[in-house]
Amino acid sequence: MIDLRSDTVTKPSAGMLAAMTSAPVGDDVYGEDPTVTELENEIAALLGHEAGLFTVTGSLANILGVRALAAPGTEVLCEASAHIARAELGAHAAINGITTRTWSAPGGQIDLDQIRALIAPDLGPYFVTTSAVSVENTHNFGGGTIQTSYDALADELDTIGLPLHLDGARLWNASVASGTPLSAYASRAAAASVCLSKGLGAPVGSVLVGSAELIKEARVWRKRLGAGWRQAGVLAAAGLYAVRNNFERLAEDHAHARQIAELLADAAPGSVKPDQVETNIVVADIATTGKSVAEVIETAKTQGVLIGGVGATQLRLVTHLDASASDCRKAAETIARLLQ
Numbered sequence: 001m002i003d004l005r006s007d008t009v010t011k012p013s014a015g016m017l018a019a020m021t022s023a024p025v026g027d028d029v030y031g032e033d034p035t036v037t038e039l040e041n042e043i044a045a046l047l048g049h050e051a052g053l054f055t056v057t058g059s060l061a062n063i064l065g066v067r068a069l070a071a072p073g074t075e076v077l078c079e080a081s082a083h084i085a086r087a088e089l090g091a092h093a094a095i096n097g098i099t100t101r102t103w104s105a106p107g108g109q110i111d112l113d114q115i116r117a118l119i120a121p122d123l124g125p126y127f128v129t130t131s132a133v134s135v136e137n138t139h140n141f142g143g144g145t146i147q148t149s150y151d152a153l154a155d156e157l158d159t160i161g162l163p164l165h166l167d168g169a170r171l172w173n174a175s176v177a178s179g180t181p182l183s184a185y186a187s188r189a190a191a192a193s194v195c196l197s198k199g200l201g202a203p204v205g206s207v208l209v210g211s212a213e214l215i216k217e218a219r220v221w222r223k224r225l226g227a228g229w230r231q232a233g234v235l236a237a238a239g240l241y242a243v244r245n246n247f248e249r250l251a252e253d254h255a256h257a258r259q260i261a262e263l264l265a266d267a268a269p270g271s272v273k274p275d276q277v278e279t280n281i282v283v284a285d286i287a288t289t290g291k292s293v294a295e296v297i298e299t300a301k302t303q304g305v306l307i308g309g310v311g312a313t314q315l316r317l318v319t320h321l322d323a324s325a326s327d328c329r330k331a332a333e334t335i336a337r338l339l340q
């Protein structure tokens, strides 16, 4: 099976497993796991922040990050297909007690005009107060797109005094593809999260970064939500290995995604614009082919290729370090045949 459903499907490599089994560990609830502390410090430094907090998922890192910036009863603005709004099961309402209002833009892009019109920092005792703006970079359901107006938005929010939350689950991909240092992105946000279990290939884990104060509070809330952990250094070791070994190679995944997009565009003209595939996610709209998403996914599976669907007419293929160039080509040829 060639599995291109997500970049989360990777399995730990031999080198990563060796790092995990040899990691020094301790009780992290007591702050005594040296490997967890090393990971938190290394990621915080990479992202240009004072402190970091290792969490079991990106969703938890986002819950803690948004919670730190938005009091219950206030709102956070985000794009309509943002992970925090669509794929965290209402956690920000159920746990953080906030509402969201959204803008909608192709590729999940920042739209400054729409955001300006939404921002309501203090309209008196009648309207909900905007506490923060959350941005995803790259944007997952937008098709792995890099935000083009990221700095412009950060500048505006600085002027108004509203904090930026960065869901950087795939900030690694944005950085490698754009040549922008991770810290140049993340340091603009008051709280930022990154996933170690996406393109980098770790089995588990995300890191939330922010000021020392913010992370101190987030640590309390992580435990409050039942997600403190003990000898988590075995997992942090996988994260350290992932960042140190599997970051720069993301460029290969991006090249593979571009090749997939080209093959699909040949087979089903207009379904995808290869030059708009910037990172490791290919979203192809198959509306004009007359095939259904379910049918293509099912038939592909019988031919040894796993892919995903997003929305009624869109297929999603995600490249990653366990899918070689020839795997990706084979998968794309299979899907291309099914679309013709």
Ligand SMILES: *Cc1c(COP(=O)(O)O)cnc(C)c1O
Residues within 6 Å of the ligand: 056, 057, 058, 059, 060, 062, 083, 084, 136, 139, 140, 167, 169, 170, 195, 198, 206
């Ligand atoms: C995967 C992802 C997350 C976190 O997902 P978890 O499954 O909770 O680790 C957050 N944001 C984006 C954009 C993602 O793609």
